[in-house]
Amino acid sequence: MSEFENYWPAAWQVDGLIVKAPVHRPIKQRSVKRDKSWKVVLTTSVLSIGMAVLNFSIPTGALGVSSTRIESAEGHRYARSSSSEVPPGYWPRLVAALRSAPTLPDDNSSNDPEPLV
């Protein structure tokens, strides 16, 4: 598969072309393990609370630990809220509108002035 295949017009994705880490995957793993052992549940809960605290309460610079997870979450939030980002489904909707809109006949340019420059 060509690495540019995602950029073909026919392969536009609903959420755009940005490939980002699946930030919710760890939560899925926790929910699967919960049924096996109360110890796992307890450990996971503690970790979850810890991550939540890291995300929302403590400045990352003071921790001396990797802030990759936190940066990922912030980047995700930015992509959703920034007005400079193309919203999900924008290009397919626009293409569909263009495809369905009739093309106008060419206008008569015989009397047009010479280009200004």
Add this chain to the structure above:
Amino acid sequence: MADESWWTPQLKSELSQGDVLSPIPIGSPHLPVTYLSKGRVEKGSQVWLQSSKWQPDGDGIGLFLGKGRVIHGLVVSHDCEIDKPSRSARVLIAPISQLDKLEESARQPIIEQKRYSLMPLPGVPQLGDYYADLRCLMWLDRKIVDQNKRIASMSEEGVLRLQAQLIGFFTRKSF
């Protein structure tokens, strides 16, 4: 067409889509394409020499001869593209000129809004009735634009009309 609906009573606070600029260099490479290289004459004066060879700098940027006009321009870039001036900011500009300079056969279809590529600009403050030539769209460095005076800003209705003209010009679609 109500002239006053196309323009704001006062300039917008920041450079905006639909702003009219005082005369600014607008053009394209000279034909035949002519490359330039740095040279020096006596007493160390800097000159630009015609060169048959393309001699870019380390970034691939070089000099070539251009031709054009110093002419009023219309800002076509969307506000979101130009609201954060930076070293590399670019501004899309369309040259504009007086409708009165055109022959009747060319002027009338523009006034009647029958041309995709030529947009009427009625009652530009300080200038009068003009038209924009979208066939000659080009970009300018933001620094050059900022050195120029802004003459007028389009109203919200005017900007929507400009955006409609751009859609028609680039797509020829009926919505």
